[in-house]
Amino acid sequence: MIHQYKNNGYNIVMDVNSGSIHVVDDVVYDTLAMLREDDGNRYGDESFRSVASALMDKYKEDGVTEEDMRDVFADIKELEENGTLFTRDVYEDGVIDFKKRQTVVKALCLHIAHDCNLACRYCFAGEGEYKGDRSLMSYEVGRKALDFLVANSGSRRNLEVDFFGGEPLLNFDVVKKLVAYGREIEKKEDKHFRFTLTTNGVLLNDEVMEFANREMDNVVLSIDGRKEVHDRMRPFKNGKGSYDLIIDKFKKMAASRKQTKYYVRGTFTHHNLDFVEDVLHLADEGFEQISVEPVVAGPEEPYAISKEDIPAICEGYDRLAAEMLKRKKEGRGFNFFHFMIDLSGGPCVYKRLSGCGSGTEYLAVTPWGDLYPCHQFVGEDKFCLGNVEDGIVKTDICNSFKLCNVYAKEECRNCFAKFYCSGGCAANAYHFHGDINKPYEIGCELQRKRVECAIMLQAAYAEEES
16 A cells, blocks of 8 residues: 655655655656556556656656656566565454453553643543542552552563643642652562653642652643633633743743653644644744644534634644744754654554554553543543452453454554554544544544654655755
8 A cells, every 4th residue: 555645845655554655756756646556567568658658748848758767667666576665464464363462551641630720621521520529649549550550561661650630730749659659669570660740830830840850751731832822721710811820830841851851732722723823832932842732522612623624724734844844954943742753663563553552551540549441531431440459350341442453443444644543542433433443533634644744754854864
């Protein structure tokens, strides 16, 4: 399977199954568009005459000759023989038995606080309480969660723990105690915890910053972009905006971490389809690690992204990619989370095909110790897997998530982005379709565009370095 597209002046050809990326000229691009993947004789005389005739006519003013076309055909055939073009899918058989594979838990999302000091209008957690009572995780529950993680991590040494909410800093004392406990058991069990803190910044102060810089492998700072955009969707409960209170704190936090191992993370909605302005605003404020992503909400919400919004958003991604390339050349580049793709390494193929690991390798823990496939399933009682005391008791649910891969989803099988997307978010699929194997269509469209932009940037950066 190949996928071809044009972006920012680059003709890009993806060989989906091998992961090879080719940047080609117009003649090669058009030749590939005319060759049928299901034609076993696509390099034969008949195919050659048909393609060559059409393109020699199209590029007559450029002086393209029959000899040139024979060279093009020879080059394309060589790429196929080298396994970088028109390769076949050899992975499907390998994921058929995913249900049988042994998995270990490697990451927990600790809901340290089901409470929040903001009233974000799009919050999936319902202002922090996740469809339930406001509550804080006790040290005892958190300790049992870390013990559960270690006990179920097998031989894996590096373990991930996210302090999440609501707003985790409402329960900062417990965060500190759990980190200290984690450091104690690291030595006993030969494990290493990588801690992450997500915060809205309201309670961020020098003490928190010092602690985070010492103990947190990553920090996520919630801000939506421009003041008017941020304040519209992330106000206090009295309606007052929070931008002015947090912006300087976030700048100080980012600077104190030397512009690494953090993200400013925002959400854009139907109300700011010009979200590129928010990304660039954050970049202009000095942030170098930026994530701004589309809201996921039901169509009844006035801020929800609709199918009609997709063209404007895709145009925005193209514009953002071009601006990022321009700024990098000027020496003021920044990273955009959704454009970050590792074309030379990254997770193994089967990991990429099986997704984020929710429900199997990654679990969420409520303040009272219940286990869920991820934070977006919390509050959906049917998805409660067990608890930190007794462990996982609903193995059937875990097995269903093991089978949640691109080959279980008909819409994913022939999608060029399947190796980068991994089939999309199971929670979004469930909340929109009641089925974790039925992808959320708007998310799919936007992800495909992000992948295209990301690959274009990689091609452009490689060209700059050559």
